[in-house]
Amino acid sequence: MEVFSDVVCPFCGCLCDDLEITVENNKIIKTKNSCAISLSKFMHHEDNRLNYPTVDGRRTDLVEAINESAKILASAKRPLIYGLSSTECEAINRSIELAELIGGVIDSTASVCHGPTIITEQSIGLIKSTLGEIKNRADLIIFWGSNPTESHLRHLTRYSMFPTGLFTPEGRKNRFIVAVDVRKTKLSRIVDLFLEIEPNKDFELISALRAIVRGVKIEAEQVSGIPINILKELAERMKKARFGVVFYGLGLTQSEMGDMNVNAAVGLVSDLNHHTKFVILPMRGHFNVAGANTVSSWLSGYPFAIDYSRGYSRYNPGEFTAVDLLERKEADAALIIASDPVAHFPASAVEHLTKIPLITIDQKVNMTTLLSRIVIPAATVGIEADGTAYRMDGIPIRLKKIIEPSEGILPDSEILKMMIDKIRVLKGGY
Ligand code: SF4
Known part of the structure; x- marks a missing residue:
């Protein structure tokens, strides 16, 4: 043991780094400090696993799967590579290299x-x-359109609402917490x-x-469903926060x-910095979606939606974003890495995915x-x-290997290198 x-x-953008995992005979038998999601990720990581490569539904070996994938990608005129937020930075690096190559x-x-x-x-x-700074210093925390009690379970106890810090x-007791949402959570x-604001009225309220x-001076009695006196109190509290x-x-x-x-x-937040110290952070979801944007920015100059068809990187969200490319039926092959677009994309984009050669690298059936x-x-x-991943605040953290994978199962980065x-x-030899 x-x-x-x-x-x-390796689940959400919190990248909690204090877990204790007990392993016996290459099996995870216990976790400590995990939230419910993390517990499930570690204890059930073998459920619904993909155990061997397939080509056209037929079981094959890794070499044939790589060779067939390489043929499709090398001959495609407008190949799409998509996913990347639930894999390591090393694989993201390889994916950019591959996009440039093809x-x-x-x-x-x-x-x-x-x-x-x-x-x-x-x-x-x-x-x-x-x-870390927020944990040690923040005395006013606002969650806007975010509910960490469902999405980032340990955020409140590790970083924001509850932990004690140097100045908290x-x-x-040292913090005033505000939630802004369209429904009770x-x-x-x-x-x-x-x-509780009216849907799609965030811009007006901000x-x-x-x-x-x-x-x-605002003459309206309410904005986005919130009485103006409450907004005035909140604005005053924001200005006075430490x-x-x-x-x-x-x-x-x-x-x-x-x-x-x-x-x-x-x-x-910029206006509030004329009065006090105020910061703003996105609650990034997948554990390395921040890494996908960071690594991509180093290597191509751009964070997402990048086109290499002219031999150099071009950036245009709305044109080179995956949904748009698929809805225009431009992509003629797709490689999906650690993602499930069929479950999440609009039907029109998924329909085109079903009509082109689709290659997926993943751990589980989806x-x-x-x-x-x-x-x-x-x-x-x-x-x-x-491997390495970036936490939601942009801090790179090294992920550990704690058990051996099944024989012949390689990390994304190695599979991509072979491809x-x-x-x-x-x-x-190009
Ligand atoms: S909050 Fe997120 S990173 Fe932390 S243990 Fe839970 S799922 Fe994992």
Whole structure:
């Protein structure tokens, strides 16, 4: 029996790094410090596994699956590579290399979640801090369109609402917590102030708060369903906070005018910095979606939605994003890495995916593997393979390998390297 300490959880953007995992005979038998999701990830990582590669539904070996994939990708005119948010940075690195080699389009799941955040970050920047600073300093925390009690289970206890810190020695008692959402949630029941706003009215509410913070008189009695006196009290509290933070989720980025909402929220935080210290952080979902954008930015200059068809990187969300490419029926082959677009994309995009050669590298059976021409099983990073991932605040953290994968099952990065080597041969050593 072996006990691994300081294990990092490879599930959500919190990347909790204090897990203790007990292993016996290469099996995980116990976890400590896990939340319910993490417990399930570690204890059930063998459920629904892909155990061998398939081509056209026929069992095959890795070499044939790689060779067939390489032939499809090397001969495609407009290949798409998509996914990347639940794999290690080393695999993301290889994916960009592959996209450049085949002149393809590469996009990550960020394009259907925090794309507006990334676009805002590029255009006006984000005023950010680490989760450690927030734990130690924040005395006013606002969750906007985000419900960590369902999505990031240990966020409240490790980083935001409850932990004690250097300047927050009494933990929860030192903090005023606000939730803004369109409906009551588990979070709304435990915060100090809950603003139940009308759907798709975030921009108006943020703009009203900005106006009040700037000293503008508002004549309306309510904005987005919230009485103006409550907004005035909140604005005053924000200005007087010692260290404030806005954590926002898909409720802000994926409601109407998502990019304008994020832009306005960053503007509000910027205005508040004339009075006090205030930061804003996206609640990134998948454990390495931040890494997908970061690694891609180093290598191509752009965070997602990148086209290499001209031999150099071009960036255009809305044109080179996976859903748009598929809806225009442009892609003639697709490689999906650690993602399940068939379960999440609009029907029109999925319909085109079913009509082109589809290759999927994943650990488990999902809707996309069921429709794929070629399926290649992969090792689970953070359990069966090591690698690097970026936490939601941009801190890189090393994931540990704690057990051996089944024989012949390789990490995504190694599978991609084999594919790249084969394509180079097919292209005459290019
Ligand atoms: S909060 Fe997220 S990273 Fe932390 S243990 Fe739970 S699933 Fe894992």
